[in-house]
Amino acid sequence: MKIVFYNHTGKVSGAERMLLSVLAQLQGGPVDRVLLCPDVGPLAAMAAETGVRVITVNDLEARFTWRLDRLLRYGQSFSQVMSDLRRRIVALNPDLIHANSIRAGLVATVATAGLGTKVVWHLHDLLPRHPLSGPIRMVAALSKRTLMIAVSDAVRINFCGRWSRVLKDRVTVILNAIEAKHFSPPAVERDTSRTNLSLRKEDFAIGIVGQLTPRKGQLELLLAFPQLLQSVPQAVLLIVGGAIFNRDSEYEQLLRDTAQKLGISDHVRMLGNRADIREIVPALDLLVINSRREPFGLVACEAMAGGTPVLATARDGLTEIISNQKNGWLVPFGDQKELIDAITFLQQHPDVRRKLAASARDDVARRFSMERYMNELHSFYQKVISDSLTGDLRASVSGKDHKASFAQ
Numbered sequence: 148m149k150i151v152f153y154n155h156t157g158k159v160s161g162a163e164r165m166l167l168s169v170l171a172q173l174q175g176g177p178v179d180r181v182l183l184c185p186d187v188g189p190l191a192a193m194a195a196e197t198g199v200r201v202i203t204v205n206d207l208e209a210r211f212t213w214r215l216d217r218l219l220r221y222g223q224s225f226s227q228v229m230s231d232l233r234r235r236i237v238a239l240n241p242d243l244i245h246a247n248s249i250r251a252g253l254v255a256t257v258a259t260a261g262l263g264t265k266v267v268w269h270l271h272d273l274l275p276r277h278p279l280s281g282p283i284r285m286v287a288a289l290s291k292r293t294l295m296i297a298v299s300d301a302v303r304i305n306f307c308g309r310w311s312r313v314l315k316d317r318v319t320v321i322l323n324a325i326e327a328k329h330f331s332p333p334a335v336e337r338d339t340s341r342t343n344l345s346l347r348k349e350d351f352a353i354g355i356v357g358q359l360t361p362r363k364g365q366l367e368l369l370l371a372f373p374q375l376l377q378s379v380p381q382a383v384l385l386i387v388g389g390a391i392f393n394r395d396s397e398y399e400q401l402l403r404d405t406a407q408k409l410g411i412s413d414h415v416r417m418l419g420n421r422a423d424i425r426e427i428v429p430a431l432d433l434l435v436i437n438s439r440r441e442p443f444g445l446v447a448c449e450a451m452a453g454g455t456p457v458l459a460t461a462r463d464g465l466t467e468i469i470s471n472q473k474n475g476w477l478v479p480f481g482d483q484k485e486l487i488d489a490i491t492f493l494q495q496h497p498d499v500r501r502k503l504a505a506s507a508r509d510d511v512a513r514r515f516s517m518e519r520y521m522n523e524l525h526s527f528y529q530k531v532i533s534d535s536l537t538g539d540l541r542a543s544v545s546g547k548d549h550k551a552s553f554a555q
Contacts, residue, residue: 148177148178148179148242148528148532149178149179149181149239149240149241149242150178150179150180150181150241150242150243150244150245150528151181151182151183151235151236151239151241151243151244151245152166152169152170152180152181152182152183152199152244152245152247153182153183153184153204153232153244153245153246153247153251153254153255154166154182154183154184154190154247154248154251155184155185155207155228155246155247155248155250155251155254156184156185156187156188156190156206156207156248157184157185157186157187157188157189157190157191157206158187158188158189158190158391158392159188159189159190159193159391160358160391160392161271161357161443161445161446162247162248162269162271162272163190163247164445165271165298165323165445166190166194166247166269167190167193167194167197168324168325168326168517169521169524170182170194170197170199171197172517172521174197174198174199175198178528180199180200181199181200181201181202181239181241182194182199182200182201182202183202183203183204183232183235184201184203184204185203185204185205185206185207186203187206191203202235204228204231204232204235205224205227205228205231206224206228207224207225207228207250207251207254208224225254228254228258229254229257229258230258232254232255232258232259233258233259233262236255236258236259236262236264237262241264242265242532243264243265243266243267243528243531243532244259244264244265244266244267245267245269246266246267246268246269247269247271248268248269248270248271248272249268249270249271249272249274249283249306251268251269252266252267252268252269252270252287252293252295253268253283253286253287256268256286256287256290256292256293257286259292263292264292265292265293265294265531265532266290266292266293266294267293267294267295267296267527267531268287268293268294268295268296269295269296269298270295270296270297270298270302270303270306270318270442271298271302271442271443272302272442273301273302273305273306273440273442273463274305274306274308280308281308281309284306284307284308284309284310284314285310287306287310287314287317288310288313288314293317294317294318294319294531295314295317295318295319296318296319296320296321296524296527297318297319297320297321298320298321298322298323298442298443298464299320299322299323299442299443299463299464299467300320300464300467301442301463301464301466301467302320302442302443302463302464303315303318303320305463306318319527321520321523321524321527322443322467322514322515322520323443323445323448323515323520324448324515324516324517324519324520324521325445325448325449325452325511325515325517326517327452327508327511327512327515327516329425330425330428330429330449330450330452330453331429331452331453331454331508336426336429337429337430340426340427340429340430341430343426344385344416344427344430346383346430349381350381350382350383351379351381351382351383351432351433351494352383352385352430352431352432352433353382353383353384353385353431353432353433353434353435353490354384354385354386354387354427354428354431354433354434354435355368355384355385355386355387355388355434355435355436355437356387356388356424356427356428356434356446356450357387357388357436357438357446358388358389358390358391358392358395359386359388359389359390359391359395359398359399359402360390360391360392360393360395360398361398361439362438362439362440362441363388363437363438363439364437364438364439364460364480365386365402365437366398366401366402366405367437367480367481367483367486368384368435368437368486369384369402369405369406369409369411369415370405370409370483371483371486371487372384372409372411372414372415373409373410373411374483374487375487375490375491376411376414378487378491379490379491379494382414382490382494383414383415383416384411384414384415384416385416385418385427385431386402386415386416386417386418387418387419387421387424387427388418388419388420389419389420399417402417403417424446424449425449425453428446428449428450428453428455429450429453429454429455431450431455432455432456432494432500433455433456433457433458433490433493433494433500434446434447434450434455434456434457434458435457435458435459435486435490436457436458436459436460436465437459437460437480437486438459438460438462438463438465438480439460439462439480439481440462440463441459441460441462441463441464441465442463442464443464443465443467443468444459444464444465444468447459447465447468447469447475448468448511448515450507451468451474451475451504451507451508451510451511452507452508452511452512452515454504454505454507454508455504456475456476456493456500456503456504456507457469457475457476457503457507458475458476458477458478458486458489458490458493459475459476459477459478460477460478460479460480461477461478461479461480462480465477468515470510472503473503473506474503474506474507474510475503475507476489476493476503
């Protein structure tokens with residue numbers, strides 16, 4: 148089985164981390180893996196470490212925007228990338244293409260028109276309300292070669308939209324997963340991590356981890372922090388992550404300026420992109436996920452596996468990971484009072500945090516294991532290829548019958 152994995156960007160966020168995990172898990176197995184991705188960013192080098200064959204392709208410049216000049220530039224980028232991708236696919240002749248985002252799926256489907264190659268769109272993101280979202284759904288619905296994997300039921304529902312009657316049976320939900328053992332360090336390592344982060348024993352360390360972008364809600368958490376300090380003066384906020392896409396560098400500067408204007412800089416540490424997330428998260432007393440939109444929430448699983456209690460907004464895929472007050476805590480997005488009250492309550496009740504963490508660790512091991520994920524993914528691949536072969540056979544038989552009847 149030859150599978151070409153295509154990622155439209157060479158930068159690494161949550162979707163790429165899952166892709167790297169899949170490529171590593173497939174190493175040494177029956178799948179012949181090839182990755183097509185741009186060389187702008189660390190993905191190509193990181194993937195090569197898994198032993199996968201990496202072929203670099205043009206970088207796709209495409210974002211949802213309302214500006215006509217940018218849309219025209221993005222259209223030109225689409226055209227160039229599709230031409231490059233089609234040439235690569237023809238040469239590789241894979242059994243199927245695993246496109247690791249909606250944008251990658253759109254490019255791969257259009258680029259391979261007429262080739263008959265199956266294209267799997269891995270839906271890691273939520274489509275916004277935008278005039279282009281409808282045509283994207285239409286391409287997926289009208290292409291009989293296209294199937295989808297959604298990382299959560301929330302993503303499935305969002306993607307299907309008004310095309311649900313056509314798409315619902317073509318979208319399979321496979322919840323993301325982690326290697327739980329990598330996020331369960333001994334207590335002595337936790338203490339060392341806190342020391343390395345200059346955290347005192349009395350500090351109540353709150354972390355928000357992820358790329359710096361408005362939908363992640365770092366700004367809203369910052370704005371709530373002065374009020375939180377009135378009830379929890381020993382609170383320290385660690386903002387872990389960096390700007391990756393679009394104009395997120397401006398958002399990062401806004402966060403720094405806001406902390407200074409609010410006079411809380413001594414309680415806020417912006418750590419930037421870190422390679423030691425596995426050490427940082429278990430060192431926290433509480434992980435806060437304050438997202439406005441969240442397709443899944445991989446960091447929630449990582450924290451839960453490491454014994455760190457999680458407080459998150461009750462949005463999208465997060466509600467499929469966290470059961471309120473059972474394995475974590477949920478609050479509405481944008482409700483500053485509920486957010487502060489929840490953090491304060493959890494700080495004041497370490498016994499509740501311990502119970503949540505224990506339940507969460509068991510839940511992650513049961514529901515979000517990499518073994519479960521790979522079994523579901525293998526079954527999905529086998530079904531796609533089996534259905535494709537069956538379809539080819541039927542077409543061949545139908546063609547022979549047609550010729551015979553025509554000859555008669």
